[in-house]
Amino acid sequence: MNKLLTVQQHSRLGKEVLRDCNLASITDQQVEELKQSLWEHGVIVVRKQKLTASQLKDFAIKTFGDSTIGRRPKPLDPEIAPDLQSPGVSILGNPKGLSGEVAGKIAWQWHHDKDHLPKTEGLDMNALYVVMLYGVSIPEEGTDGQPHTTEFLDMVEAYHNLDPQHRQQLELLSMYHLSPISPQPGVEIPRKLHPIVSTHKVTGRYCLYLGSDTSILKGLENQPEVAKQYWQELFEDILDCTPVYAHIWQPGDIVFWDNSQVMHTGMPYNANKYKRIALRVGVMANS
Template identity: 30%
Template structure:
């Protein structure tokens, strides 16, 4: 379905990414867009959960300026792969130059929401495609609002009010790719946090199922013994499995020049693997700061 987002003085034509979720914004050139068009892009993001703009040509400075329309650009916990001179631009890549990787490889594989281990997780994530494989490396985005609405009233009543304990230290020690022990400085900078399982979107009050994998250590209040803790984690796993059914998931197949942004307040996402012995993939990732979940 194609609709129009009202801007002043123009309009942005949109097309759903999947029925009921997301919007592809058509015929928008971010490098030359005026303030009214950019305001329409931001408005579409807040309403649709994810937006896609294809055929863009943006340098790191333009990417940083664009993401600032959504809020203050966020820093990255792992800073060794930010672009020199552009600390808000993080490189995802399997390329190696002069014996050193230029970016993080296989980062973001596993269903999650970015910065879930922070008191104020990032509001939005933006990926800009510099080079993409001919096959594989799709990005999947799960619609937490649709999943919440699909639950029965009894299930909603059972889940609303539960909180999850998130830990960056636990995540880094147990993740599949690139496990590492944190320095004392990194531990101090990333203390454990608690966030609601069901998150309310500040733009319009819509609710989203908001679990995550990797950072969750237990359900708050369900940790008096190992059996109860295991029961709580099983519940989280079941909810992630429910949320990531095909009916709730948009699968993005990348093209060079794509700008894909998703709303971390109401979605989960994951990257997918590709043949990194045959193909190269380079993406630029930027974040905009968020607020405390409620």
């Protein structure tokens, strides 16, 4: 799989917003500005933040609504600073120190985040699911020697970059999507259909939605290898005609992305050499 172009500046993705704003004391007007920027740009960043996990969760609730999806209270980990822990906030990286054990390696492949939507009854797969990732401690470089990044694909742009005949074919197709979160033993893994081409609930733009390589094209439910090959070939077609935007992390960045509009992948780093701590919150947005 060859990336034709990786860009650090993108015509739409990665807009910096709310400069000099402390998100712990965000105003209602700033909330609306942030949300409108997110729907318009797909990926936005607020820099120079210094928040605890509880403050990040409170900000997420105030901004996007009080979603209880995925908020599972659990005891504090004594090996991790209390300020980094709060129900509903995930810790990615190696917060316990230099070690090959990294939380969140599952994100080191291209995917959309809609973690709980497939297994939550009554939720539309096209619902607005926003993820925010707060970079507390950033590695100096990735395994390729370049700055530490997260990469994004604009799936609105990707739709328009495909030739018209291919777009028309995709508009007739849907895929089944599974939650990446493993179920308890004996629990059947639920899945929901999502059209490959959908209409964004706020902007009305056409977007491609692929989930991840575990997605199954409707009609190929009993042919998992064929389904995986179809997904990979479709994704390669998209990657060949759509530039990849790389967000270069700085400590204190909070990057927000709208999973109806973008795919993303985390990038590997040497966890035996560098410490990485990122706090992640995923919320159902109330538009």
